Amino acid sequence: MKIDRKFKIAIAAVIIAVGAFGGYHYYQTQQETKQAAAIETADVVRMNLKSTVSATGTIKPVDSVEVSPKITARISQVLVKENDRVSAGQTVATLDGKDYQAQRDQAQFKVTNTQLELERAQKLYDVGAGTKQDLDNAKFNYDTAESALTKADSDLAETVITAPMDGVVVGEPKSVGTMAVQGNSNPTVIMYIANTSQKQILAKVDETDIGQIQIGQDATFTVDTYTGKTFTAHVSKISQTDTSNTWNTTGTASTASSSSSASVIYYYVTLDVDDPNDELRLGMTARVEINTSEKENALVVPIAALKTNDKGSYVLRVTGNGKTEQVPVTTGIYSDEYVEIKSGLNAGDKVSITYNAAKSSSSGNSRRQGPPPM
Template identity: 65%
Template sequence: MKLNWKIKASIAAVLIIGAAVYGYQYYQGQQEAKKAAAVETVPVTRMNVKSTVSATGTIKPVNSVEVSSKVTARIKEVLVKENDTVTAGQTIATLDAKDYEEKRNQAQYKVTNTKAKYDRVSYLYSIGAKTQSDLEDAKMNYDTALSSLAESQSNMSEMTIVAPMSGVVVGQPQTAGTMAVQGNSSPTVIMRIADMSSKQILAKVDETDIGNVKVGQSATFTVDSFNGKTFTARVSKISQTDTSNSWNVNTSSSSSSSSSSASVIYYYVTLDVDDPENVLLPAMTARVEINTAEKNDALVVPLSTLKTDTHGSYVIVKNDDGTQENRYVSTGIYSDEYVEILEGLSEGEQVVSTYVAKASTTSSSKKNDRGGPPPM
């Protein structure tokens, strides 16, 4: 009786252990099945890919000029208005010449007076009645008067303002009666003239992207004024210094240098604009996409499948038997959504894309921020 109890206990223990092992294996199998089912894959495929650099810039005419006066005088008459087309040499405004006429008349009188004195002293010197010094003084006075007359005549010629170039009057000109002040630093701008047949974009490109931008690259851009319309342009110039000249320590204080080092560095890129309909206006904001690289029939995978570690870039490949492996790859062109694979994968292979999360009451997503155009 005692022996039968021990046998029964052993049998029960074996059954319990067997059930536990089976249950654990079943649980593990279920978990592996769930994990395998949660894996989403995408095939390695071929398509046309294009890499772009985003930037923001301002549209401006290639050639423009601010018309100002070389003398200080009140504007007498403005002969053109905004949006008028003018040609080089055309009279576009006149200045009040009354004060300069008076100065010219005084200069002319002085020339006549000093000339008569010089002639008289010259005659007296010839008969020994005047000294060499007297003759030289008379000659100097006469030459000074001639110089003053030439200056006043030159000022009189500035009373007529002519267009220095052909183009369109951009903006409202100054009105008659305004005092036009001369000067090198801040003269009065009477009007602005621009050649609107050729325009450019002055764009700011982030230092992380400037190395990919080259002269001659094509670009597309949009402006807020024409929704849904895309314009084309081409890179014509790349500035060799950043927009703030932060590298030049001789022209910036230590505090400004410290501030610049903590901020983003941008470089100016100039693009020639194609505007055959002549609808773009100066100062419009252009959102530019510069085409830096392009390839047809490239081997690609979604950018979201690419991972990196200390050894380089890799993707997770799902083999035919359901196993997974990390495969290191060489990459080429990066577009917004895809990356070109140069080595490491073959067309048709399956790479792990995402894992589907288990159902929950709430969900959230975060977009991968790859940067964008600089602030204006």
């Protein structure tokens, strides 16, 4: 009787153990299935990769000039209009010269008088009736009058405004009757003339990208008015100082530097534009992609697969059973979506592109903060 009871208990224990093991195995299988399903993967493939730097700039002419007066007078004639082509030396406007003509006539009259006085003083000196001092004074007065006449002639000539270069009148010139004021700091600009056949882009590049830019690199850009059309350009100049000259801490620049210390630093990059059909207009906003490096048949993974920790860059390679393993990698160039893998993976491998990176043994934060140094 007792033996039968113990036997039954043993049988029940075995059944319970088998059921528990089966349940645990089923649970583990379900969990692994869910985990495998939750992992989004990407293949390690080869493709042609291009690394670019994005920037925004403005279309401007290579050569342009402000036409301003060297004297102050009202504009009496404007002989050209916007979009007219002009040649160097061509008269484009005239200023009211009545006052300058009167000054020139007065200067000429004084030259004539002082010349007569000089001739008289010379004759008197030659016959011993005049002194050397009288002759010197007469010579000084004549020379002074000559200088005044030269200036008057120059001022009168400046009433005729000529084009300093070949080009096109851009924008509307000033109207007749406008007072054209001379000056070094803020002169009146009568008109602008530019060589629109040669254009450039003045682009602003972030300081984190400026080190990748080199003279001669090719670029493409778009403008809003031509949807879907791409233009080409070439890097021709890279500024040595940032757009705000924040390095200059002398004088008033010190305040500007301090106030902008937390701002993003930009550098001007100039690109020569290919525009054979003269489609682009000055002042248009250009969205530029500068090609900084290219590589054919590069081994790549999506950037979303790349992670970093205190030991460097790594990816989570997906094994045959759906599990992941951390694999250190060496990276190369970046595009907008992909990164080159120089070592650590082979074509055909699968990598996880989820962001649940394994924690580092010495650091709990392994979230990627941006492209690691190349």
